Amino acid sequence: MKDDFIARHQLWTAEQTDAAERLRSQAEGLRQVRIAWCDQHGILRGKTLEVGHFLSVLDSGKDFQTATLIFDTTNNPVTPPFRAAALGDPRMTGLPDGVLVPDPLTFRMLPWLDRTGWILSDLHYRSGERVPFDTRGVLADQLSRLAGEGFGYVSGIEMEFYLTRLDDPMLGFEDSGYPPTPPKVSAVGHGFQYLTESRGDEIEPILSILRDNLVSLGLPLATIEDEWGPGQTEFTFEPLPGAATADAAVLARTTIKQLARRNGYHATFMARPALPNAFSSGWHLHQSLSSESTGNAFAGATADELLSQTGMTFMGGLLHHALATSVLTTPTINGYKRYRPDSFAPDRIAWAEENRGAFVRVTGGRGDANTHLENRVGDPAANPYLYLASQIAAGRDGLRQKLDPGPSADEPYVSESPALPATLERAIDHFEGSALLRAEFGDPFVDYLTMIKRHEVARFNAAVTDWEQREYFEVY
Structure with a gap:
């Protein structure tokens, strides 16, 4: 049964819908598509999809792991994984799958790979609501x-x-x-x-x-x-x-x-x-x-x-x-x-x-x-x-x-x-x-990013640096 998640929740503009139709008509020459999202640190994460699956994703979106949202810069969890509601959003409890909603207007062909496309996406819950920690969404709201x-x-x-x-x-x-x-x-x-x-x-x-x-x-x-x-x-x-x-x-x-x-x-x-x-x-x-x-x-x-x-x-x-x-x-x-x-x-x-x-x-x-x-x-x-x-x-x-x-x-x-x-x-x-x-x-976004960055600072403060080793190891 076809899942029309994107249409049902009206997640695209008319311009995006038109761009998606053009993508469907051009997909025959593709091998694969990388669907990417920008995480809280500005680093791209993503999945590589076979073309047939990608075409279905243009209707249904693609599942993604909300667990990625609880990581600091080098993927250290900032809170025990199954206490993710500590991030200030009870919808994160248990780290359920979310939905990547691709933005057809961002589609590109990657010139260094054989017949490989690339597309950016936005983060949504299964309810259709935008994940408040989606930084692309934060900018979209300001615009x-x-x-x-x-x-x-x-x-x-x-x-x-x-x-x-x-x-x-x-x-x-x-x-x-x-x-x-x-x-x-x-x-x-x-x-x-x-x-x-x-x-x-x-x-x-x-x-x-x-x-x-x-x-x-x-x-x-x-x-x-x-x-x-x-x-x-x-x-x-x-x-x-x-x-x-x-x-x-x-x-x-x-x-x-x-x-x-x-x-x-x-x-x-x-x-x-x-x-x-x-x-x-x-x-x-x-x-x-x-x-x-x-x-x-x-x-x-x-x-x-x-x-x-x-x-x-x-x-x-x-x-x-x-x-x-x-x-x-x-x-x-x-x-x-x-x-x-x-x-x-x-x-x-x-x-x-x-x-x-x-x-x-x-x-x-x-x-x-x-x-x-x-x-x-x-x-x-x-x-x-x-x-x-x-x-x-x-x-x-x-x-x-x-x-x-x-x-x-x-x-x-x-x-x-x-x-x-x-x-x-x-x-x-x-x-x-x-x-x-x-x-x-x-408040949820400010508290969330504060938690992420304080965890990073705490790891830095707990580490013994080269400066400390040179400063104290011999003289004391």
Whole structure:
């Protein structure tokens, strides 16, 4: 008997329904389809489906294990598995199967695999209700609220990462665990000749593979740039509307990691890897609001106006809620080690016009129709849906309350602006106590992510680090 779960619960728009029909008509040439979902950490999980089964999934959805929702970064359960109701949602009791609802608008052919498709999905319970811990759903809700207030969201990404040569993947059984032994790697090129053509050419073979496949996927790659560290690279993408930027980010990251591994390299989006002469990597998020009446709602109306009132108060919201949103923009312990003075990463909550040391940089020029905000705080490992959702929730509150961002900080690293959290542990306190984020994302989600991140911090605090061994083992 046919299960019409998706239609019965009206989970697709008309546009998605039409896209699904096109998929059915084109399925004959497929071997298999990877159905993926973005977990709480921004990491893609998924299943590979035979084509016939995939076609049935376009009606019924695909079962998935809600157990994945109780894991921290390296799959350590944060609560005993059959006490999952401790996450704040009684529907999680016993870790029942949920339903992956594929989004036909995200379907791609993976160019490095034979006749293999890829599609993103959303997380639902068997009742048809959205799982509140589905981060793609968190962003969808924010976009819906923003649309109700008359605006669209446009964003573009600059994402830095390291390419290294994979010397030893450390695949022994003794290397498996929570977490596994990291791979042994070596440098693929020289560093500290920022944007020099010869440095980029040293790793051109792998860069060309990455470039060709990202373009074949239809992702709006704009530039490939040599960064500071040896093998450190930045990929930038053209701006996209709504959730498309987050969808592109998760696909780009997994593509880069998979293709690097297939070709004898290791790519890492860790913010500050423990490699000699490594320079921190960041994720700069460019953003603006669109309006049917004005186009770019952030652009100043005159040649002398830096930002519109909409742009100013949206920025005021970003600054006002920067402490609370830090867990969403910088979710790793390691990411907070980027925040150093004079490092091209912000260390305090300040804004400035065309200044790369500021938390928010206003870029585009006075009177320029492309003027927008660049948030330079992001960790390259951030969950893209939560990063974007954090900006929309904070910015919307700025619009609502007409929050004043205050004067610009022409010298951000010596301004008297408040400091960003020094650690993930401090950031969690601000996140957990945020009335705004509880109102926007719901108590269950805030309590859930707080539990996940506190478990991660507790494991870190319990571990004996190399620093401690060097500091105390001999002298005491």
